Every structure is written in C-alpha cells, then in structure tokens.
Amino acid sequence: MKYNPEEVELKWQRYWESEGLFKTTEDNRKKFYCLEMFPYPSGKIHMGHVRNYAIGDVIARYKRMRGYNVLHPMGWDAFGLPAENAAINHGVHPAKWTYENIDYMKKQLKRMGLSYDWSREVTTCDPEYYRWNQWFFLKMYEMGLAYRKSSHVNWCPTCSTVLANEQVIDGACWRCDSEVVQKELEQWFLKITAYADELLEGCEKLKDGWPEHVILMQKNWIGKSRGVEVDFQIEGSDEKIRIFTTRPDTLWGATFVCLAPLHPMAERLTEDKKALEFIRSKYGMAEEKHGLFTGRYAINPVNNERIPIYVANFVLMEYGTGAIMSVPAHDQRDFEFAKLYKLPIKVVIQPEDGKLPEPLEEAYEDEGVLVDSAQFTGMSSPEAKEAIIKYLEEKGLGQAKVNYRLRDWGISRQRYWGTPIPIIYCDNCGIVPVPEKDLPVILPRDVELTGTGMSPLLNAEDFLYTNCPRCGSRARRETDTMDTFIDSSWYFIRYCSRKDEEALDRPKISYWMPVDQYIGGVEHAVLHLLYSRFFTRVLRDLGIVDFDEPFSNLLTQGMVCKETLRCPEHGWLLPEEVEDNKCKKCGRPVEHGRVEKMSKSKKNVIDPDYLIKRYGADTSRLFSLFAAPPEKDLEWSDRGIEGTYRFINRLWNLTLQRADDLKRVKDLPVKTNDKNIHLFRKTHQSIKKVTTDIERRFQFNTAIASLMELYNELSSFRADTDDDLTVMRFALKNLLLMLSPFAPHVAEELWELIGEKPSIFNQPWPTWDEEAASEQQIELVVQVNGKVRARIMIPVGLSDTEIKELALSDERVKKYTDGKELRKIIVVKGKLINIVV
C-alpha cells in the first residue's frame, strides 16, 4: 500500500475530533499552557503560521505525553484595518470579510492536524469578547489609568485620517503617499507609564524564560534614565525654565538653553511668531537642525553665566521637561547646533588620558575628569554627578529625577472596525462612562465605509446619539475605536474558560495561567508583549489575576525566507514564470536575488494549501521543523521538502513490509545478542538524544536528525529470529512515539499498523536507560601535541594509567614520541588523550 498522506491525515483528524482528544478541563495533574500568537484573519495562512503552529503543536503534544494537562487554544485577532480596506475596495462588509476568512483559515489549521481545543476559540470582533475590552477600559478609567488628552498625531490630509507611526513611511502616508502633518487631536490614553518601573524590574524575572534580546528591547523601549532637573532663571523675569539632564557633571559647560517648539514658554518668549511657526513645522525632522534665538537670556544657576535661550526643532516636548541645557562640548547634537549658530563651545570634561584637541571636531561624550567646574574640578564624571546632584538639592536649585522614554499608550483610532470606546459626551455632565450594565457597546453593522472621511461612526446616527446615563439628556457617543493591541493584551486569559463559560473565571485563570510557553514572531517583541505585561498588572490590581508576568517562557521563531527572482523588465517573478533561468515573458536572464522573508509583493511565497495537497501536513510540518532551529530564520528549499517526504515514505514502506512479523512478536524483555544489541542501544541513545534536544531549547532539527539516524539503523537491521524482531519492534515503537509530536498522523497510522491501540497520544513519552544507552567500547582519540595521530578502540572503565599505556604502545603514536621527552599527558575521560612531547 502506497503512502497516501491525505487519506491518513483525514482519517486521524476525524478520529481525534470524534474522541475529543484535545478537549481540556482542569484536573489535578500538573498543567502546561502552550500558546502560539493568534493570527490576524487576513485570508489564508502563510508559511510563517505553518512554522509557528508546527512548533507549538510539537510542544503541546510532547508535554501531553509527558503527563501534563495541556491547554492549547487558538483564536482570531479579528479587528483591524485590512477588513476596512476590503470594504472600501471591494464593497464587502468588514464583518463578512473577517468571518469568511476565519472559516477558511480554520479549515486550513484543522487540515494541519493541530491539537487545539477549539471549544475555547476566541474571536476578538465578537461583542462577547470585546465587551471585556470595554469593561477593562471602564475599570482603568475608574483607576485613573485611562484619561483623555490633546496630543499631536500623524495626520494624512488626503485621507483625512490619523495614521499610526508604522503607517508613516519616510514622512508620507503609506496609502496615498501624501505628506503627513502633525495635528492636535483629543485622544484616549492608558497610563502604562504608571507601571514603567515595575515593567522594567519585571524583566529580571523573565531572564530565564525569555530570549535575552527581547528583554533588552523591552528595557530599551522603557528607557529609564536617571538625572536631575535644574531651574534656569530667565533674565529680567520671575519665570524659570526647568531643564532635565543626565549629565550634571557638564553643568559648567552649558552655553545655551533650548526649548521644544511646543514648549509653553517658547510661545511667550518669542516675538517672531512666523519664525516660531517655521521651527514648529520642522519638529521631529531628524535630518536637519533648526533654531530660533528668542532674544532672551537665562542664568546658569551654578555659575551665574548669562546664556541665550533658543527654540530648537530637535528638542522633544514629550520627554523630560521639554527644555534642555546645551553643552556643545559634550553632546553631539548640541555641538552641531552650536556650530550652525556660532555659539560658544566650552570644554569642562577632559579624558583621563590626554587632552581634547582645540578646536573640537566633535563632542566628547564619554566620561572623564572635570575642569573649570568650580569646586568640582578634578573629580571624575561619576563622582561629580553624585556630588553635583547633592549640591543642587542642598541649594534648592534642582532635584534628582528619573525619566522614561516610554510614553502613555494612545489607544484612540478614527476607524470603524474596532472596539467602541465606552464613553458618552454630555453637554451637561461632560465625559460620562457607559455604565457596566449597558455593556457591550455594540459596533453598528449598518455603516457606510468610504475610506476618505472621518470615522464612519460619525454618520451612524443610531449609534452616535444616545441619552446621558447621568442626566438623561441627549448626548453623543465617542466614535473612536480602540487600538487592536488592546484585543491581544488579554486574550490568553480568555482562553482559560470555554466560549460558553464565564469570561473571567478566577479559579480557572489561576489554574491555567501564566502561559508556560508562548511562541510567536519577534516582530511583537516590544509592543504586544509589553502591552500584555501591562494589562496583566492592571488585572492583578483589579484582583482578577494573582501573578505579574503573563508569559513564563517565550520562544521567538525566525522568519521563513526564500530566494527572490527578478526579471529586469517584468519585476519580481514566481518560480513558474521562469524557464531555463529566463523570464517566460521576454526571455531575459533572471536575476537571483537575496534570500528574503517570504512576501506576496516579492513573489517568493509558498502556498501552504499547495504543500499540504502535494506532500501532506506531516511532511510540511516535519520539514519546517527540520530545516532550521526554531529561533533562526528558515530558508525554504523545494529539494529539502522532497527529502523529508522521502524519509516519511521510507519509514512507511519499512513498517508495512514488516508489520505482520512485528505484530506477531512480543514486546521486551528479550535477551540481546551481539547483533541486535546495537539497535537496542541505538534506541536508548536516540530516546536520550531526542528528549534532551526537546527539553533543551527545543532543538527540533537535531531531534529529527536523530530520528533519521535511528531509522537508518533500523532499516539496515536484518531480523532473523523472533528475538531480533522483538528488538526491532522495540526500536520502531519508540521511533513512532518520538516522531508523533512532529508528524502526528503518520505516527498514529503506523502505530495502529503494528498492532497497537490508538491513540498514540495516550502513550507516555519513552524513557531511556543510561546503562543500556552506553557503549561497551569507546574510540579513544590519541593526540600528540594536540594533533590527532591515532584512534584506538578501548573498553570503557579503564584507568588513566591503563589508557596511557595503551596509547603510548600504539605504533602510530610511537612514531611521534620515540626519542622524545614526555612532558605532560592529559586524559579526558572516555574521549581523548593528549601526549605532549
């Protein structure tokens, strides 16, 4: 019988479903929560999903066999802009588009044979899901964590809508390419900065379970820095300018003060409003520096020097106090600004070894020794920082201060396809939160999506107008919807109970949470993970959860990449548009580009549907796990998947050939002999290798390699006696057990074929016997002066002296040692001996 993946896979998928094998409930076993980042239902799954979910499924199935009660859910990150664009471009309602995509993608995931408990499926655009977004928002509003503030946003004048930062490409709108302007708009914010320090400190707890670089990115994003705020008196005024600096050791080198263009004092101090307007228009443009002298001076509080006050486009209003002291000698930005406007540059830090050149060619930003700094002259930078902060505090001139680069999270979106923000604006009562009993505030279906105006909800009158919950008079609803990152900030908690159960079931949450293993792309290393960590802490403060960190372990998988093909005339090409290395359309030679992340625009994609049809789910999964370790990028290879397919076929054919014999014989124990002991030992070695490879950072590629080795041993084994067959049965059973998390369907089928009862997933993971795995003889490597000169087989357990004697008496070794003085002999147990002459 020929291996027919589709037949085998559908058979077992039906079996698993009818047995309810992956339905999970709480019990007294040790739990394991295995979670993969849920997809956006964009239409079809792509190879990145295949890889992500294959990795997660191996872990879930493996942990299950190790006796854990495994929670392995799946759902849909279903709100978002593409649905709205589909509506605008193709006239299909976002809801219809989204739910149809979900249907299709769910079929695809089921066809992959993933071990999900679908009864917990989450769909974020479902009112029963997003009502909780609204509930959390109301709670945060009560806690003072949600507030409304006017802020500057990216605005596309052509589309007349707000753009997220990632939708601004080189200062232009991603959709229509027109120049993006800054506009002031009232927006809702969540006070994530209230948790800045906690989120930073929490990184320590993640050290064991998260990749170092992700923790680092989180830390950088939070960006804690210690410094001091200092007041500079404005000459001829009672007012002071408060600046923030992390370099109080350079205070004596300040030669001017700069205000952010939007600093309230910039307006007051500047006469030339036109010039100020110009500087404001250059705000945030990193390429060029622009400044405007206000005509006023400030007094440096430490030396009473009179220094000019500028407005500068590079000074950020959002960070620190929105004003800085400028020390051009020791800050490159200030240096460039000083050069541009011919301002003095005053050196107050000298490097420990040597002297700075005069004139300076660039700022000296490193630490050093203070000069020309009154009583602090001669101190080192770190020591001076402390001393000067103390001095400023004592004199009442300044105060130590910690700043974060993390900003509060702006969650308002002028879009339709998202969670309505549950707020009502009443002319009498002002901002009124929607009462909890009125949740969910349902997103109306019947709206017109044109893509050019403001939020379509502004035209949905039934939605827009309501009565004020406080005074009953006619009032308006908030028409902005929430950032979709809200949806994904707590979905892992919703999975803890089934769809038809209570959403925030505390005992269930405390049983399953935190997530033991989270798996997803590194593109979410900052935002999604940070927001989830923030939400978890808010939920903790609400008494809903009893832990701080939602994800104990994180695996960030690499991208799936493929070579790009390009015709000089027709652009990117699909493989089938190429023949004999030439473009089919024009016959020009094809350029083989770099190996890049698969993307539709570059046409270097592989369609999972095609793969599964051609090779089956098992081969597709196995290859994506074998081709590279999970956290590294995976390079697609057509030949590679053929090889994986051949492996499964070989295993299939071998099992079928011997199935009758193997069914006939008993399981172990058996008396091993010189011939079959190799296979017996190899099996134990393989169990050890595969288990440690999975346990130790999920090295599935090498685990699969050892399964192939075991297969190779098995296929070259000639079973002559029943004892031989028993050993063979033992080897094959273990091979199938170990293969089952990787290629579940074929493992299940072959398991049944050799007379075992399904399901293989109710079997425990095999264990190895250290003694049975150890070799009787080892190959000893003999080095002379570090070079390999001989390899000799020796029995295990010899003493160092015996090993030395054996090594020194070897002819090949003698050649190098004869007549020479032995200086030192190093013996590495069980491996190697190095003779130094």
Place this chain on the structure above:
RNA sequence: GCCGGAGUGGCGGAAUUGGUAGACGCAAGGGACUUAAAAUCCCUCGGGGCUUAGCUCCGUGCCGGUUCGAGUCCGGCCUCCGGCACCA
C-alpha cells in the same frame, strides 16, 4: 550613530562544559534493478600534496593572544541581518 545577533563543505545545518570539525538532510558523481525512464536500493563525497589499499599538510569571515588543545575563551578588525534612532 548606538544596542543586539550571526559568519562552519556546492547548499540547509551539526558539534553538551574548551577535547575526533562537518551529525542529519539536500545537491553532485558512480553502481544495481529496468527494454527505457521514474521511483527505490548500494557506494563515494571539505580542499591540497605524495612514493595514492596508505601517509601527510591546510581548513570554521580576517589578524593577533590565552591554552597541552580554540568553531567554542580574550583583544582588534571586516561583512551581513535585526532593533532603536535627535529620549538630553
């Protein structure tokens, strides 16, 4: 610019704490089977040299160091990939 990560055969990748570099797979070459092809199976497979059943030298981006011994540790460079990018 700053902060990370990586660089190993023709290719994807192995190599546990410093201890046999190249596991496993792919490609390639040779052979068996076949009327033939595909599929399958077997053998070879980092490079050079020699007196070629063997022996020997070189070899993990480059230069240096530590060590009996370095792909692995240390210092300095080069290239590629990712993140942040005026955060004072």
